Amino acid sequence: MPGTGRFAGLGLGSTEEEVYLHLLSTSGGSVQQLGSRLGLTPEQVVDALEGLSGNGLVDCPPGQPPVWSAVPPDVALEELLLRREIELRRARGRIAELVRTYRRGRPDSGAGELVEVITGRESIAELWRTLQLGVRKQLLILDRQPHIRRSDPETELAVLRRGVSVRVVYESRVLREPERLAEIRTFVHAGEQARVLPGLPLKLALVDDRWALLPVSAGSELQSVLLVRPSSLLDALFGMFELYWSQAVRMPTADSGAAPVDRHRQLLALLAAGLTDESIARQMGVSPRTVQRWVRELMDRFGARTRFQAGIQAARADLL
Template identity: 75%
Template sequence: MFTGLGLGGHEEEVYLQLLTTPGGSVQWIGARSGLTTTQVTAALESLAANGLVDRSAALPAVWSAAPPDVALEELLLRREGELRRARRRITELMRAYRRGGPGAEAGELVEVITGRDSVAELWRSLQLDVRDRLRILDRPPCVRRFDPETELAVLQRGVEMHVVYESRALRDPDRLAEIRSFARAGEQARVLPDLPLELALVDDRLAVLQVSAGSELPSVLLVRPSSLLDALVGLFELYWSHAMRLPATATADAGVTPEDHRHRQLLTLLAAGLTDESIARQLGVSPRTVQRWVRELMDRFGARTRFQAGIQAARADLL
């Protein structure tokens, strides 16, 4: 039962014996299991190191089993982490192997990763390994597999995350809700009507660049430190500087006037590229009211277009 968790038959037998009683000594366990004192002692030490058994505080010679729903789950999570690290190590070994082949010097700078599962595993490992900063151009449809829990864990580690979303990403209410949850967790999110590509920059060490959009077999380029990586960093900063800041939430904040709150909601939906009719349905008003609110917003900031109004609103810290 426990082989996949890195435990042997003796550890399993001892743990199962202790599950049936409030506590037992080495001799009692040996008598019940048929194991020698040396085997029981070694098994108990291994189980204790993995958090599966404990000594009694009052009677040090008595051992008891930890609840399996907690202890085994924690052990399983540790094993999963070890497997992920082993998988990343295999990837590193393959890169070393390729470096030893013909044309290895040029191949060190850019590597092609093909296949949905391979791309997903690469993206997950990069998120787990990021140290200081993650910068993303998010252009749907995304070739990487999206994992909200992993991104929230990255933010909780204090990693600085800057993301520019193409407006199409905000049209799905569920996706928009996720993006707002990331913003509340610390992600700095901005939006542009169009993006040229999907890109992720991991610290200043690596870049992941989509090969082509809409292909049946997803592929990405893994770019290492080079003039190409420097150019991709410059490309991101250019789009970041022109993007409109995205409100973190559509709920009213303390100290925000009803007009500013309404403008925040309106700007979020405009940034998503929704029509006046769609915005009206979401806000529960008429299209004519939406058009009036948009005109008020443009007049307020002296903007000639809706997007200019969004830029001016961001500069005024409305967003």
């Protein structure tokens, strides 16, 4: 039975974990002694010791009766981890072969080798989680409706902690949803790079240079998605993301007490994201009249007669 404790990731069973942890804290013991201390049958102890011995975690010097003891963990666990890493690298090397076998067994191969349709919300959520767990270098996202509810935010935070570059372009309507905005700021604080645009053509996720995930059709619910593998189509999707990333503005932060220059940066970002004066006021914690006054200050600062002209001048001044 697989273990669920601190050594489960090393492939140790629950009884093996129990016996090993006990031996770490004692000078050792015979099969009978270990069974008595731990409430296990001799057969359970013998099975556990054989498994631990095979992994190099316990030792039994010659003697009567045999007395088992733990091998120092800094030596034993390091060697076991190394063996597991080698096994994982070998398994990763077999992925391409397994994928070919998978495709040959499907009746809709051919184009399906490059594009696969996944249906069902649970299947889509599980696929997305698997892709996040497997990402190595970068995760690129165009985020518009329909949204996948973050049922496990820790998965995405773990991606950021691993040093993966995460870049997301959000559709500006997300700035009108306080709960969603607070969630995004949590990820930005953890290292996500976030930008905003008034509108996006589709929802898209790009994982390393290996996969793309996008909806089959637009709609309010995500029922079917396309999984795109390396191809000219995948290259085009990467190019499209970079185009929208270059056009987007940085996700604004709400701070009504900021210095004038910082306040103007926030205001310009919100204006560029397409928000109304009322929405901007809610984001910055001020009244709509204050927003209108700040807009007038910007126009006066740049000698602009319209908001559009003020935006052009702000871009030239590197405020956007």
